[in-house]
Each structure stands twice: as C-alpha cells, then as structure tokens.
Amino acid sequence: MNHVLYGQLLGNPIIYLDDEMIHFPFAKINALVYYLLINQTVSREEMASLLWPDKTETSAKKNLRNTIYQANKTLGDDYIVSLANQILAWNDALPIELDVDHLLNDDPFNPDIYQDEFLHQFYIKGCERYDNWLNQMRRFYAHEFTKKLYAKVQHDIEQKNFAEVERYIHRLTSIDEFDEHYYQLLMNYYHQRGMYSKVIETYMHLSQLLNQELGITPTAETEAIYKETISEVQKSQHHKKNQLPDVYFSRPEAMATYEEVVDRFVSGNTAEVLLIYGETGNGKTEFVERMQQISTLDVLNVAITAKKMYAKNSGYVWDKWLTRLADVLQNCCEKEVSDSIDAIRYHALHQEHDKEVSYTQVDKVYQTLKPLLMNHKVIVTIDQFEQIDVPSLKLMHLLVSDYDLPILFIWIGNGQTLPETQQIINQLRHTHFCHEIEIKPLTLHQTEHFITNLLENKQQTMPQAEKEAIYHFSGGNILFIHEMVNLYMKGQPITQLTDKMAASIDKQCSFLSQDGIELLETLALFQKGVTMPLLSSLIGLNLMPMKRELKELFRRNLIIEETHQGALTIRIKAERIKHYFDEHQNKTLKKLMHGKIADTLIEHHGIYLTNTQDLSQIAYHLRHADRVLEALEYELAYLQHSLKFRHELFPVYNQEQTGTIETLNFTPAEVEERLEMIQQELTAIENSREVDIVFLKLELRFLYIQGRYFIRIGSYEEGIDNILAVIVKAKEINESDYLLRAYFQMIYYCI
Structure with missing residues (x-):
C-alpha cells in the first residue's frame, strides 16, 4: 500500500507522510523538495546552481546527489527520481497531494486553504536565484487567492450571505493594504448593512494610510461611497427611529x-x-x-x-x-x-x-x-x-x-x-x-470597546472590573482612558494623575476665581454630596457671592445637584476632577479642613446629622484629620446604629434566620470587613501608644458590638466569649453601663 505525501506550502511549510510530520536533516533538502513539488521536473544543472551558486559544478552536483539521497531516505521511498540521468522528477507511481493544487483547482473555492503566503518565512541564505523564484511564486499564489476570494465575497454579498464577508475582506486588505478595491468592497458591504459608522471609519483609515505612506488621497469611486454615506447619516438625523449609535472612533453624526x-x-x-x-x-x-x-x-x-x-x-x-x-x-x-x-x-x-x-x-x-x-x-x-x-x-x-x-x-x-x-x-x-x-465622552460600552482595541495593539488584556473602574474615574474622557491604560500596562495605579491628566484639568478649570477654586477644594474633601448650609458654613461666603460662584461652577459643568435621603446636596461631577483637587491640596491644610468639617458636623448635629450615615461621615473626616480614637468612636456608633441590635432568646432554632442580618447599610461581608478593620486599628493603637481610659472604653464598646453581632449570626461561642470579656474589662475600669448591658445579654442567653 502506497503512502500519501501531503505538502502544505501556503503558510509555514510542512510535509506530511500519512498525517505524520516529516523533518528533513537540513534546509536545502526542504528547498529541493518544495521546488520539485511546484515545478515537477528540473535539470540537475539548474537545481545545483540554484542551491549552491558559489560552488564549482562538480562540488554542487555532489552536494545535490547527497541531498537527493537524504530526501528519499527521510521519506522512506524513491520519491525523487532521475530521468535519463539529467532530469530530476517526482515518482509518478507515488501519490502526492498539495494545498496549492486545491487553491487553483477546487470548486467550490475554500478560502481557508490559503493560511499565509507561499513558503512563509522560508529562506535559503546566499541563494539569490532561489529567493527570486520564491518571491515570484508568492506573488502568483497571492494573486490567485485574492482574485478568487474577491469574487467569492462579491457573490456572498449579492446572495446576502454575510456570515464571513467582513473576515474575508480583512484578509484581502492584510495581503495588499494599498488596494482600494478591497476598501470599496468593505465600505459597500457596511453601507448595505446600514453600518454607516463603519463606512466612515474605513474611509478615515484608508485616507490616513494613503496620505502617510503614498502621499495621495482616495479615488473618486471611494469618495463617492463616503459622500453617499454622509448623506444617509444627514437624512437619518431627521428621523429619531433611525438614529445611529454614537461610535467613538468615527462619530458619524458629528x-x-x-x-x-x-x-x-x-x-x-x-x-x-x-x-x-x-x-x-x-x-x-x-x-x-x-x-x-x-x-x-x-x-x-x-x-x-x-x-x-x-x-x-x-x-x-x-x-x-x-x-x-x-x-x-x-x-x-x-x-x-x-x-x-x-x-x-x-x-x-x-x-x-x-x-x-x-x-x-x-x-x-x-x-x-x-x-x-x-x-x-x-x-x-x-x-x-x-x-x-x-x-x-x-x-x-x-x-x-x-x-x-x-x-x-x-x-x-x-x-x-x-x-x-x-x-x-x-x-x-x-x-x-x-x-x-x-464631542461627547464615551459611554461605558464604548469605553470597554476602546480599551480592548488599545490593548489588542499591545497584545494584552484587562479584567472587566478594571475597565469599569477606568470608565467611572475617567467619565469616558478619551485622554484619561489613554493615560490610565498606559498606567495599567506599566503596573502603576490607574488613578495616579499623569502630567497630561493634570494639564487637561487645568484647562477645564481655567479662569475660575479663587473662591471657585476653594469651593472645589472643599467639595473634594467629601465622600459624597454636601448640603448648602454646611458648605456655606465651611467656606465663610455670604449668600450672594456663594450664589455667583456656584452658578459659574454649574455653568462650567464642574458640579451637580443631587437629592440624597431627602436633602439637597452638591458634589463635584467628575471623579477625576475631585481626585485632582484632593491631591493638589497641602496635606497639613487638608488635615485641618477635615478636622473642621468633623467638628462642624458634630457641633450642628441637629441640623446636619439627619441619619446614621452622617456618623460614618464624621468618622471619615476624623480619620483624615489624624484623630483616630475619635474616628473609631463614631465608626462604632455608626455600626451600632446600623445593626439595629435587639436582645433575642438563644439558641436560634430557625435555621432560615441564622446567619442573616437585618441592617440599615451593610451586607454580612461588609459588616465583617468593617469589624476586622476596627480590630486592626485598635491593635495598632495599643502597640504604638500608652493605653488610657478612652482607648479602654472604645475597646469595650467594640467587644460588645462584635459579641452582639456574633450572637446575631448564630456564632454563639464566639459571641458569648466577647460578652464575658466585656464583663471582665468593664469591672476593671468601673464601666457600669457596659457591665449592665453585658449581664443583660447573658440573662437572655441563660433563659
């Protein structure tokens, strides 16, 4: 039974013998085999001079004889034979199959047979005539492939068989990026599908390519397709139902x-x-x-x-x-x-x-x-x-x-x-x-698409969460997206302001008054929006000057109004601008301002602290003012108010309720994260300073809240350990309030 030899020559060349890949000992055997597979016959003199142009005729023919011997030995049969001792040829008795024959002869045409150029990356050093033959054959097969593929694409478009059309046209442009016929075909395809933004994008890419590389402009035929598309877009602007999506890279409506x-x-x-x-x-x-x-x-x-x-x-x-x-x-x-x-x-x-x-x-x-x-x-x-x-x-x-x-x-x-x-x-x-x-910012979807394209050029990827983080910080601003992607690829924090980012915000805030700058600097210190009475109290401006400055900031689209839990608040609109004004303030002055904000909130509790969330705000500002013990006091108060503790009888037999928390603000994971954070802060304080009565009371309160939480979720042993620790520590510092609370909890436990 004869073995079948298969030659894959379009792309990286591979010779198979019954599906097994053949490896020849040296490259000139490959060169001989490839040449004979295409030409079928060749004289010994020609082949010797092609492969050993710098050798004498005797030496070259000797090398050729050895090459033929090694080729047949590797293939396991006399595939290369000599006719009349002068002509080399393939043995007709042995079956051979080539991908180039399928390209030229198969009907229907299979585009996937052409994996890449003929003998891709194959090269024989010092053999110029062989190299010329290679280039000639590469042009020939590329021409045959593009001619057949172009005809297939035209037929598929006519038959509305669009599944592979775009991919096939991109294959054509990858082979010859300067052939306008391929771009015209692609633009017509997009136009027929109503994908006008893609038509414009393709035209812009072609125009830039031709101008930069050849110093010319697209032909009249290409421009006519573009003009027709622009006309269609203009018409669609008058019909809401046909409006185009806003695509960042071409902005068709603009x-x-x-x-x-x-x-x-x-x-x-x-x-x-x-x-x-x-x-x-x-x-x-x-x-x-x-x-x-x-x-x-x-x-x-x-x-x-x-x-x-x-x-x-x-x-x-x-x-x-x-x-x-x-x-x-x-x-x-x-x-x-x-x-x-x-x-x-x-x-x-x-x-x-x-x-x-x-x-x-x-x-x-x-x-x-x-x-x-x-x-x-x-x-x-x-x-x-x-x-x-x-x-x-x-x-x-x-x-x-x-x-x-x-x-x-x-x-x-x-x-x-x-x-x-x-x-x-x-x-x-x-x-x-x-x-x-x-010219609007990008949407979340456009930002994700934009980032994907940027990273594809660098052969990198990015998690979805990072893309969303870039969008929320940048607000869809293209310059910021570019800079943040660059930071990500360098392994740096994506919210680190680069010189370009800072210069961009400087431009956006040009001509602002000193009072306007101070307003933005103050707003940047808050996690969320600020009520007007609090803002006025902090800035120290009278009503009319405050009104003028806020009006100007609203006009410049730098701040927005929001209703938060029934209260009207103001905040900086873009996260990147908030970050800029926060980062560019003197650290000492920032601490002083955070302390002033916290003190103002505490002093005017009845006016400003409308809900337990404000307790967290006070804790936030105290922490940034380096008043850690006070911050922990308000953080614990916030937790205690949010968890809505009630004394329950134990154990809890309803397994459906075990582990659930009826809280105002938190999921169980968030509660445990906050408790862990407070535990770490207390440990750090204990290790770095002399323990005083204020610290001991805070620790007592923490143990009590943590114990109540453990009991709530059904972790009774841990919870009771905490409550017992509260009893011991409360006795040590004569804290009767928490001593009674702890006994009260133990009474419920013992019932």
Whole structure:
C-alpha cells in the first residue's frame, strides 16, 4: 500500500507522510523538495546552481546527489527520481497531494486553504536565484487567492450571505493594504448593512494610510461611497427611529454635521461659524484635524491655537490668524500681502481713545480682505477657543454678521468661556450664523470597546472590573482612558494623575476665581454630596457671592445637584476632577479642613446629622484629620446604629434566620470587613501608644458590638466569649453601663 505525501506550502511549510510530520536533516533538502513539488521536473544543472551558486559544478552536483539521497531516505521511498540521468522528477507511481493544487483547482473555492503566503518565512541564505523564484511564486499564489476570494465575497454579498464577508475582506486588505478595491468592497458591504459608522471609519483609515505612506488621497469611486454615506447619516438625523449609535472612533453624526456645514459654506458666499465643544481631552482637535485631512475640497486652511498667557492681550488672536493667513496666501498664491495685512492688524484698527473698534474700521478690514480672498475659500480653525481675547472675538463677530467674506471660523473649545465670550456666542446662535457640534465622552460600552482595541495593539488584556473602574474615574474622557491604560500596562495605579491628566484639568478649570477654586477644594474633601448650609458654613461666603460662584461652577459643568435621603446636596461631577483637587491640596491644610468639617458636623448635629450615615461621615473626616480614637468612636456608633441590635432568646432554632442580618447599610461581608478593620486599628493603637481610659472604653464598646453581632449570626461561642470579656474589662475600669448591658445579654442567653 502506497503512502500519501501531503505538502502544505501556503503558510509555514510542512510535509506530511500519512498525517505524520516529516523533518528533513537540513534546509536545502526542504528547498529541493518544495521546488520539485511546484515545478515537477528540473535539470540537475539548474537545481545545483540554484542551491549552491558559489560552488564549482562538480562540488554542487555532489552536494545535490547527497541531498537527493537524504530526501528519499527521510521519506522512506524513491520519491525523487532521475530521468535519463539529467532530469530530476517526482515518482509518478507515488501519490502526492498539495494545498496549492486545491487553491487553483477546487470548486467550490475554500478560502481557508490559503493560511499565509507561499513558503512563509522560508529562506535559503546566499541563494539569490532561489529567493527570486520564491518571491515570484508568492506573488502568483497571492494573486490567485485574492482574485478568487474577491469574487467569492462579491457573490456572498449579492446572495446576502454575510456570515464571513467582513473576515474575508480583512484578509484581502492584510495581503495588499494599498488596494482600494478591497476598501470599496468593505465600505459597500457596511453601507448595505446600514453600518454607516463603519463606512466612515474605513474611509478615515484608508485616507490616513494613503496620505502617510503614498502621499495621495482616495479615488473618486471611494469618495463617492463616503459622500453617499454622509448623506444617509444627514437624512437619518431627521428621523429619531433611525438614529445611529454614537461610535467613538468615527462619530458619524458629528462628521455628517461637519460635512454639511463645510459643503454649504463652500457652495455659498457668506461667512459662518462652526463651534465644536466638549470636555478637554474628548478628542475635539483630533476630530477636526482628521476631517480636514480627508477633505478633498479646494479650501485654504488657516490653523492657530489660542494661549492662556495672552488671553488678556487685546487683539492677539486677531493678529495671529492674520499672520497665518498671510503665510498661507504667500505659499499657495505667491502673493505679497504683508503690507495689506499690516494695515488691518488690531493696533492699526483700534483708536487710542475708543473702547472698541468702530464699524468704519471693520469695513476697512472687509475692503482689504475681499480682493485678497477672491477665488478662495478660507477655513480658520482656532483651537483652545476658551482662551480667546474678547476684542478679537468681537471683530470676528462683526465680520461674520455683517459681511459676505468667504471665511468659515471653526472654534474648538471646552466650553469654559468667559461670560462676555458666551454672550457673543449666544448672539451668533440667535442669528443662525453659528452651527454647533458637541464631542461627547464615551459611554461605558464604548469605553470597554476602546480599551480592548488599545490593548489588542499591545497584545494584552484587562479584567472587566478594571475597565469599569477606568470608565467611572475617567467619565469616558478619551485622554484619561489613554493615560490610565498606559498606567495599567506599566503596573502603576490607574488613578495616579499623569502630567497630561493634570494639564487637561487645568484647562477645564481655567479662569475660575479663587473662591471657585476653594469651593472645589472643599467639595473634594467629601465622600459624597454636601448640603448648602454646611458648605456655606465651611467656606465663610455670604449668600450672594456663594450664589455667583456656584452658578459659574454649574455653568462650567464642574458640579451637580443631587437629592440624597431627602436633602439637597452638591458634589463635584467628575471623579477625576475631585481626585485632582484632593491631591493638589497641602496635606497639613487638608488635615485641618477635615478636622473642621468633623467638628462642624458634630457641633450642628441637629441640623446636619439627619441619619446614621452622617456618623460614618464624621468618622471619615476624623480619620483624615489624624484623630483616630475619635474616628473609631463614631465608626462604632455608626455600626451600632446600623445593626439595629435587639436582645433575642438563644439558641436560634430557625435555621432560615441564622446567619442573616437585618441592617440599615451593610451586607454580612461588609459588616465583617468593617469589624476586622476596627480590630486592626485598635491593635495598632495599643502597640504604638500608652493605653488610657478612652482607648479602654472604645475597646469595650467594640467587644460588645462584635459579641452582639456574633450572637446575631448564630456564632454563639464566639459571641458569648466577647460578652464575658466585656464583663471582665468593664469591672476593671468601673464601666457600669457596659457591665449592665453585658449581664443583660447573658440573662437572655441563660433563659
């Protein structure tokens, strides 16, 4: 019975003999076998020169004879035979099967037969002609595979057999990442399925790839699919039932709005404003840069960034964008415009005794720019718009409202603007000159997906709990997610504020008054929300100044109102901002403030301590004020109130009730965790200081509460041991209250 030889040549090459993997002694045997499997026959001279190009003919042929012998010996039969002593060939009498034959001949076509390129990673050193043959065959089989797979994908799409379509197209792009036909096929597939965000994502990826690697833009056919998709998205915005999900990486609705505004501007003759806003770190600047990068419209792009250090310098943004415009016009049109531009700079327009630039001077700007911008459309992008100086903004406002210059101002900001700036924006909204796009934070689902993609690039994974922790701390902010994932991969605490995180929050809190900063610093000290009377008492502000500061913090979306157990409270909205203001305070001052908060809560018990939860709050602040014994006193009071102890008869025969706790705030595991924590704190205090009567009373109270808890859950022996310890210790320090309580508990036990 003949054995079957199978050659797997597409991918990492493997030779099987009856399903058993064959290992040849040296690589040139493999090279000979692979060459013969593909070509069937070859002359001895050709094969010798291919494998031993640096040897003499005699030496090369000798090596070849040995190689043939070793190959047949390893295979166990004469698979390689000699015809007329000059030609090498495979023995026709022995069955051979090759995956490359299945690729070329099988019907139906099986895409999985092509595992990777022909003889993947196989290489023979010093054999250039053999290497050339390898590359030629790799191109041939890759072409045959992609041709067949492309046809199969087209057929599957036509038949609506979508199960493997996306995977197959990604295989095509992995073989040739610059072939636009594959991306067009993928975009058409997504479009047909209504997955518009995926169409846009694919287009953006292709545009970036072609621009960076080849310096070109997508073809008209590719752009047509993209434009059609944008049109569909714009239509869907008018029908709530067809709204697209917000996808972080492409933001289809935001892109559709951007395209709509820019297209209308290019086809029209009026100046407009596009305001793009959202939290610092949400990707606003990247969004605009990508949109401008993939745009094929004939426009001049002028981009500047406003700076905080110059925000009080009148006209600095106005002069900055004019300077950049002059550079752009000089580069693209070779126009000498410096004299004209100098004539309309802010200092040239502003009269010394006038508060504002007059309409006459604004008209001068118009008359100067009109001829310079003839046959041009200009997009002026101002990043960090919240830092713009008001005089510059007023000039832009007048240009947009009263003149027909071909300028589109794109203002990118975090919304933390001055009141005067906000007033001008509101006026533009009212007159419909201002269009808006909000770049929102990611949702929990989008954050999880985003983190997964980030980690896939690094070949790492992350537990679900860590992903949720990143979301809750970051609030879905892309910059913070990036930084926290980097910290996670370095094995560092994910809530450790990096320089980028701190700079982001600095921007978000720009222009806050000192009173506003102090309010945030005080709110950051609390675990939860704070009532207005308590906050006012701590800050020391009168009603009207407090109202102004809180109004500004609400406007900047830094704080929120909540109702907690019937009381109206205020807290910092984002956990990352709370963490920032807590970390950036002086440690000594923080201790003093925590102590002040605790004392205020204790002093005004009737006003502020509306429930047992406030006992825990006092304990929290006392602990952070390094007043540990007082903190333990309130922690024990909190436990005692929460557990709602009642004296029961023992033993408890109802097994269904045994081990259950009727508490206000805790699960059994949480109670035991708190008891363990208090036990450790008491032990630490006992080991580090001289024991006094205050400590002994605390220890007594703890033993009593712990004993009552053990009895409650049915651990009678442990519970009674605690109660007996209470009796002994209460006698030692003459504490009659707990002595009576302990005896009372023992009476119930003995009944």
